[in-house]
Amino acid sequence: MSDLETFRAETRAWLEANCPSEMREPVRDEEDVYWGGRNAVFKSDAQKAWFDACVAKGYTVPAWPKEYGGAGLAPAEAKVLREEMTRINARSPLSSFGIWMLGPALLHFGTEQQKLHYLNQIARGEIRWCQGYSEPGSGSDLVSLQTFGEEQGDHWVVNGSKIWTSYADKADWIFCLVRTDKANKYQGITFMLFDMASPGVSTKPILLISGSSPFCETFFDDVKVPKSYGEGIPAQVGEVNRGWDVAKYLLGHEREMISGAGGGDRTATIGAVLKRLVGEIDPVLRAELAMFDVDALAYTAMGEKFLDEVKVGKAHPAQPNMMKYAGTELNKRRHELMMAAGGSRALEWDSAETRGGQPARNWLRTKGNSIEGGTSEVMLNVISKRILDLPGA
């Protein structure tokens, strides 16, 4: 048996022994997702057991090095683990912006002490992070952001506000883009980390058209951020005034994440599912569903190709923008069709039959997919400039 086959067999056995059957059920609602953090509560013993087993094995962040709380898996091994988890429908043990976003930034830009300190916390789900990027006046044009950090001796004093901060009301710490030089647009932003419990930080959830409030407005009113949290642990990631580099790097990750969520999963096609749910389907709608399924299966292949190419450095560095554009547009179309097939039942807003209006609420939520993390229009601008090299783009 090859090493990889041995690893697969071991992984399969480990999952069999450690992943409780309840953790192999589809995620039904927000409570089924464990986000960690200071105030985290496990929904069930099974959720806790699965989380603890994964932490001990390094499987909350399998590809991170062991000294940072990961399992140090090679890309091929990480792929095997993903495949084996998918095979038994295992839930993710920990959802976290620390894992998806701050972690990759620290791995790339952080000091050794920052990595040891924060990455281990993230891997163990101890701190729940949120991301402070967009501002009321700075959406697509993010670099125009104005939240300002004034230097005062051994600390910064931060004033301003952020918007669309995911789960800011539930987060413990924030990684935040703060202007530290008003004269320099691109090289005047610092990627700061600070505690959301600091005096002067407040949050206000935003009610969305879907009826939920995953995003907040976040206000900073004379928030004191120490310049250092200890030896080798400055308040910022990367250099002061060079946070835009970190932000751009992270946006790439975010786009990959959103594009992945948009299409590259095992529930890619919808025609057969809808037929089972609603019975007869109008022939013209069936044709639309079939065309959608063609696009969804093709996009799944694209996702696979993209990941394969990323692993060996063959992917165009701006390709995540294409993935994000295509994936989110596809996901919006998916939910339009699911609503159409669902008919009047799919309109119900809080009935038990729709588990509290899930079809309608999910449909509305997907409208944000092509706005958050860079709008489709911005993605097309980036493709024009960086891939097609069109003039003046």
Next chain:
Amino acid sequence: MPLYHDEDQAMLAETASQFIADEGAIAKQLRHLRDTGCKDGFDHALWKQFAEMGFTGILVSEEDGGMGMGHVEAGIVLEEIGRNLTPSPFLTSAVVAASALGGASADLRGRYLPGLLSGDSVFAVAIDEGLKHRPERIACKAERSGNGFRLSGTKDFVIHGASADMLVVAARTAGADDDRDGVTLFAVPRDAAGMDHNAVRLVDSSMATHTRFDNVELDGDAVIGEVDGGREVLNRMLMAGRVGAAAEGVGVARGAMDMTIDYLKQRKQFGKLIGEFQALQHRASHLYSEVEIARAVVIKAQQLLDAGSEKADLMSSVAKAKVARAAGLSVKEAVQMHGGIGMTDEYDVGLYMKRDRALQEFMGDAWYHAGRVAELSGY
């Protein structure tokens, strides 16, 4: 297997790309053949060169003297054919007919494969009956007669039908027209008596025939595979044809797209390069995205087919449908974004539009294959 070309495949791609760009260029082949009224619609000398390069044997097993490679490799050649709009019997002979012959008797393989490998023979495939690709229904009849069969009926859209040395014909030997069983594949030599080829030039300057079989006498050894059990061979041909046409379609899509992107960087109006206009940038970027996705699903389908996976059937239809949409978009945007010059015969973009139209129909269009995806998925 990762979804990109390995080292050997990348080398083949480089060789094929250079060779076909040189020898199969639009001015040298397509325009020349068209403007000189070539009756076969392709250049036999170039076909011999394909053989010398080893291309004709890509899908022929090593024991039969071929390269013993797969659909990924055949697709590499096809993408370059598509990009250069090179008229060639490669798809019908070296991909579809070769896929049928691979499962034929030693006798038939010995009779036909050497000609394919040397570039002396050209094969055609006679599957379609009527205006659209509907291989579920085979009405063309082959009745038992002595030790052999007597073939009657009509086949349409037989590419290279008039110039082929042999036609692979799907005929009904039992059951009703729509039955799955009762189909048999025959290798019909060009000189068999009772065949009438009504040759027609198509919009892309390729040549096809409406071929009528009037009591064509065939030996029993003309049968490819099992009598009445031809669906298996036919399905193999169809999958190879879909995936092959899709690979060529990717080449057409990328060729037209590249011309368009270049044009956006050269043409000035209102004192600006037209590529500076966001309205065009966004359409170009959307097109890029669709063509990239089409490329991905084609290599996925090629790999599944080469691996003998049961998912190859579904994915071959996904690939054909997706490429049809992406290439269709590419050639339409190409003509529109080129403006007036795109409507002229002198400029090449129109040729891409014509080739795409013919490829859309070959082996089934997007609607047909989306319908298959729905059926195979259970709705």
